[in-house]
Amino acid sequence: MKILLYNPDNGVTRNFMPHLWMFLLQALTPAGHEVLLVDGNAQPMDEAGIAKFVRDNNIGLVGIGAMTRMIAKAYRMADAVRAAGVPVVMGGPHVTEMADEALGRDGGPRHADAVALGEADATWPRIVEDAALGQLKDVYAPVDAFGQESKPSLKEYPVIPWQSIDLKQFNLVPKAATGLLQKIGEGWGSFRIIPVESGRGCPYGCEFCTVTGFFGDSIRFRTNESVVNELLLLKARARIEKGQMAVFFIDDNFAINIKRTKSLLRDIIAAGAQCHWVAQISANLLRDEELVDLIAASGGKWIFIGMESIDPANLKDVNKGFNKPGEYAAVLERLAQRNVYAITSFIFGMDNDTVGAAERTLEQVRTWPPGLPIFGLLTPLPATPLYKRLEKAGRLTRPKHWQEFIPFAMAHTPLKMTIDEAHAEVNYGWAQAYSPEALAHAVESLNDQPLGYRVNIFLARICFRGIYFPMMGKMAWLKVIAQNRRTIFKLVREGFKAGAWRGAPARVPSIPVPEASEAMAQGAEG
Ligand code: B12
Numbered sequence: 001m002k003i004l005l006y007n008p009d010n011g012v013t014r015n016f017m018p019h020l021w022m023f024l025l026q027a028l029t030p031a032g033h034e035v036l037l038v039d040g041n042a043q044p045m046d047e048a049g050i051a052k053f054v055r056d057n058n059i060g061l062v063g064i065g066a067m068t069r070m071i072a073k074a075y076r077m078a079d080a081v082r083a084a085g086v087p088v089v090m091g092g093p094h095v096t097e098m099a100d101e102a103l104g105r106d107g108g109p110r111h112a113d114a115v116a117l118g119e120a121d122a123t124w125p126r127i128v129e130d131a132a133l134g135q136l137k138d139v140y141a142p143v144d145a146f147g148q149e150s151k152p153s154l155k156e157y158p159v160i161p162w163q164s165i166d167l168k169q170f171n172l173v174p175k176a177a178t179g180l181l182q183k184i185g186e187g188w189g190s191f192r193i194i195p196v197e198s199g200r201g202c203p204y205g206c207e208f209c210t211v212t213g214f215f216g217d218s219i220r221f222r223t224n225e226s227v228v229n230e231l232l233l234l235k236a237r238a239r240i241e242k243g244q245m246a247v248f249f250i251d252d253n254f255a256i257n258i259k260r261t262k263s264l265l266r267d268i269i270a271a272g273a274q275c276h277w278v279a280q281i282s283a284n285l286l287r288d289e290e291l292v293d294l295i296a297a298s299g300g301k302w303i304f305i306g307m308e309s310i311d312p313a314n315l316k317d318v319n320k321g322f323n324k325p326g327e328y329a330a331v332l333e334r335l336a337q338r339n340v341y342a343i344t345s346f347i348f349g350m351d352n353d354t355v356g357a358a359e360r361t362l363e364q365v366r367t368w369p370p371g372l373p374i375f376g377l378l379t380p381l382p383a384t385p386l387y388k389r390l391e392k393a394g395r396l397t398r399p400k401h402w403q404e405f406i407p408f409a410m411a412h413t414p415l416k417m418t419i420d421e422a423h424a425e426v427n428y429g430w431a432q433a434y435s436p437e438a439l440a441h442a443v444e445s446l447n448d449q450p451l452g453y454r455v456n457i458f459l460a461r462i463c464f465r466g467i468y469f470p471m472m473g474k475m476a477w478l479k480v481i482a483q484n485r486r487t488i489f490k491l492v493r494e495g496f497k498a499g500a501w502r503g504a505p506a507r508v509p510s511i512p513v514p515e516a517s518e519a520m521a522q523g524a525e526g
């Protein structure tokens, strides 16, 4: 049987990074079936397009995975596939919580023939075999022989054959420049960000977060060896292609068990598997100097930190009181001293927020090392404690907000400001943090660093700006380039100066790494 796995586009991130679930399920598919992957972010498709695709390719089963914000599109695509006579199975965080909606048991239309609840590592092979026999069941739940919920241990993690997977769509280097850039240094003909998971689960239970409910509070890890081997495979592929790659450790809290994370990072260094990487780590875990040393030595470049708010009352309200705004500056400084920077994520529209929350946040951000601040709105995702609290209090203004998804729009009224005021705060945050003046300031604050770091922060800021101000088409790009021309000219001028790309790689000495991998660690710095 031929199977299509499809991920709907989110309208923002385009080909920034492939979705891990597709590769994982492909690797877990029983022998004898062929799996095709279409990620709508890189290969846009509409309803007519997917119907034609399944007919032309003689597809026997379509699997669709989606977050809440893409679920309306996912349902439309599922409807088109089913109308073409092909069964659809849906999975992922949204349908796990809203299975009745997907199956049309809540009074609405049916979109899926079957729903895979929760982690589908163990149920997927069964789904495929049932579909091949024409015996799909409505619901597949991950349970053991006694009917108890069971979670994959991750100790037996499948090998994802990165060496042979078609990743052309995810090359972030423009096609026209590939040939030329392949010849620069070790080669820049391709640059891809690849998702790798080293573990699942986070026990913290922040009120707005799906993760604790979905993955459970039992934390599970892959073996160090299996993660290291995956990195080595990815590095080998990049080398062969005369290109570069970076890894996004998609674990929700990569350092949730600090001892384990340190041991993994040490093994990465010892095996020469360092690469540039990004991960999500909560601020409280970044107090550990040795951890931060190891992050830098193993190639960590950007850490995503869910700061959420600078107001402890807000943090307490959403069960994230372990975040201490008073230590944010020290955490960021600790990272920056090792040339590791942070994506700092803030949520507006919390119950203690009042007008001016964005400016008060930015006042703090401006005193911190440069990073990538991002701003969102408190969103009640289905089945989260936040959703339940707001529903009980009758505060949801759009209880099924996902059915008509609107980016950056609230679905409930905050207590101390209006919905419009909350929207204005987010707009202010993005407009100020990504203004030409703010970009110039971020670049200048790294004047004591090699030029590569300044170019890096500038390009990263331009890309992140697109999360809120969509950069669709050449005109949008030209406008942003014109607005930032002074900073661009300055960086280009400096690029021609002798030694501009060299310099002190970090502000504090990094920890010693085994000799064999030292050269690579230095390569990764530049
Ligand atoms: C990586 C990631 C992203 C990436 C996505 C891009 C990419 N290419 O991956 C980025 C950073 C862009 C991102 C952004 C956002 N994300 Co995000 N993200 C994640 C994260 C950390 C990892 C996803 C992952 O790969 N997991 C590992 C795989 C193996 O798990 P999985 O995807 O759930 O798949 C398993 C099962 O669900 C199931 N399954 C999944 N799909 C399918 C399909 C079929 C057919 C079947 C059978 C089974 C199945 O099988 C898989 C194996 O067990 C998750 C949290 C998490 N740990 O999952 C949040 C998560 C998915 N994100 C979330 C959110 C809310 C967002 C944002 C909306 C945040 C924001 N406020 O801006 C944005 C939206 C961006 C956008 N424009 O779309 C929520 C989604 C909750 C929900 N109900 O939708 C999550 C769960 C985190 C959370 N805090 O709650 N995200």
Ligand code: SF4
Pocket (backbone or CB within 6 Å): 202, 203, 204, 205, 206, 209, 210, 211, 212, 252, 253, 282, 306
């Ligand atoms: S620390 Fe992060 S992943 Fe863990 S529950 Fe809170 S928001 Fe979710």
